[in-house]
Amino acid sequence: MAPRRIAVAAALLGGAVAGACYRSVRTIRQVRSLVRLREPRPSDVPPAAVTVVVPARDEAAVLDACLRGIRSQSYGARDPAALRVVVVDDGSTDGTGDIARAHAAADPRVAVVRVEGPPPGWTGKVHAMHAGVEAAGAPEAGEWLLFVDADTALGPELLARLLTTAEEVSADLVSTPGGPPPERSAAWPLLMPPGLQMIGENASPDGRGARAFAIGHCLLLRRSHYDKIGGWSALAGLRNEDIAIATAVRDHGGVTRTVDGLDHLATTGMDPFSQGWASFRKSFVAGTRQSVPVLLGGGLGQIALSLAAPVAVLAGARSGRVPLVVLGAVGWAAQGVAHVHTARAMRTRPELAPLAPFTGALFGGVLIDGAVRVLRGTASWKGRRGG
Template sequence: MGKGAILGSAALALVSAARSARTVATWRTVRPLPEAPLDKGKVSVVIPVRDEESTIDGCLASLRTQRHSDLEIVVVDDASTDRTVEIVRQHVAEDPRVRLVRTDGPPPGWAGKVHAMYRGVAETSGEWLLFVDSDTESAPDLVGKLVAAAARDDADLITTPGRATVPNSGWWLLLAPTNVLLFDTASPDGSRGKAVGIGHCILVSRAAYDRTGGWRALSGEHADDVAFATAVRDAGGRTRLVDGMDSITSSGLDSFGAVWRSQRKSMVAGGAMVGGPAAGAAALGLGGLLHIAYGVAPVLMSLRGNGFVRLAGLAAWAAQAAAHRTYMVASHQSGATAVLAPVANATFGAQMLDAAWRSVRGGNLWKGRDIR
């Protein structure tokens, strides 16, 4: 057995163990939403939409059931071409708390979603701003529990992912390794790296929003959720990731294909922020190859290696499985798929290669727009 094989095997096992330990420890710091809601302060909900006819009705219907007494809901249409506006107008006619703002799309230099949220905030008056995606549906106490979490944690920003409505392979093949990568560079409380923000659901105080310069300061940002949470943190605000998955669901990730397209869009957008499409493609390509190796190597070492190499491969496999199991359980799903964590890491690497190719090719990358 060569010295290089031993060192490489040991390095893989150590890296896998370190990443797993960080993921497990990080999730232990994520607290659930409080049991009791807090009905205090006006909350302004802003929903950016673009061709969301399949989801916006359920989103608005659930928000209209909120028990929070002082609530306004502003839907900002980003040049939809389907029945989205028609559906929203039905809710406007039925509930005075719901309003519609229409735009012709973002001006030069603005990302579409960011511009829509910026326009929405201008139409609100609440001391709290709640940004939700149109593919979410909320339990009646979601708003009150988010406000209660902000009070409990003395936080300026509270964010939570949505629970899957249809658990599927996209969660353990793509989202689990994404979560591990996220916690390599970001933290739930913003204490290291970037602050975690989940675009599904972000509650922020207007005072903290104003201190950041608002969405105007992030006008061209396509990876807007983490960027916004980090801006709030950097402006002196306290940010917290919480587990609110008992109170909000997301149907936008209900199939492997939907997860793949959504993640690829975020990768392309995030890569472009590195230094343009070419630099982003290079970073994504390298990351993809590394993740494929990260997933394939433990399997080959465990099945074909001998002695220390096999033990190191098994240790790396077990560590990767532990990280993935933690995420799946945190997402209120079965952790049984964790044994296939190396397959997930390799699949995630393939997705990064796809995103690298899309970064070079450009074109219609998300709802008719090039988001590089």
């Protein structure tokens, strides 16, 4: 290769490594902005009423654990009227409805609503959550709404801690991701750190970016702000509903924060690996509104930026360009440090930091897979198109 071409290639590699370093620094700042979950405070004030809405479509394998966790919350234990639960059976074809009705029979705080899929203009999960709020009623729903995915398991203090945290940081919406599944699937350590990085680049955990960050696993929202934004009806056709509602709350004068509640909430939605891959694919297909150019560009860009550092080290070593080796090593180390921060935040394996460029490239495959499925018309979630 001619010296000029070598210089150009080295410059391009150097630019890519610099970009990877910038991403790593930004990721570390984003992770540090997560709010620590506060301990509940004893109080003589009657607890605020909370309605928990659980959208469930073919969730028979996990719904029982979810509802047991909700019913076991310490919050409102002395005042049953403080906590209500609405399970929305969204056209399930398994035993989801039977499990929900068994819990309703055992606990008067639990109600079950059956819907047969979304009407035109609505996406499935958004319509199910809307139906849950409507079933709870306007004044009866209480001061707070908690939306919880059926594939989560709540620790007994989660709700009390979320409410205390929201009050202490003056937030109108708080959300937390779930912690790793008990089986510790391969998807969690391999996909979660780069996935958190990519989501955080498009939305801010402190709500100050172009879009506010939120996680649909567990989302607590003041009822007054839910009404202020027009409820789920205002977001009827969206599939990235968590970030959309957080951004809407922020844009209507509310305060949104992402909190670290992983020690009090677990999710099974990333186990096994194929399910974790599909979950991330669905999120990015939804977030890009099924844009094939964005998905392909994002996937290829993710692969290029992730692998730039090891390629620079290899190219520099082969050509005898020590500065390129050093630059690549710095970029590799920066990605590793970012991995350590994201891995610790998500309760996974920081010791995989040396593999960060390669797990980052692997995640690029999630986006490319999403683009391929959109092109083929096979992008779906829970048997419904588009997710």
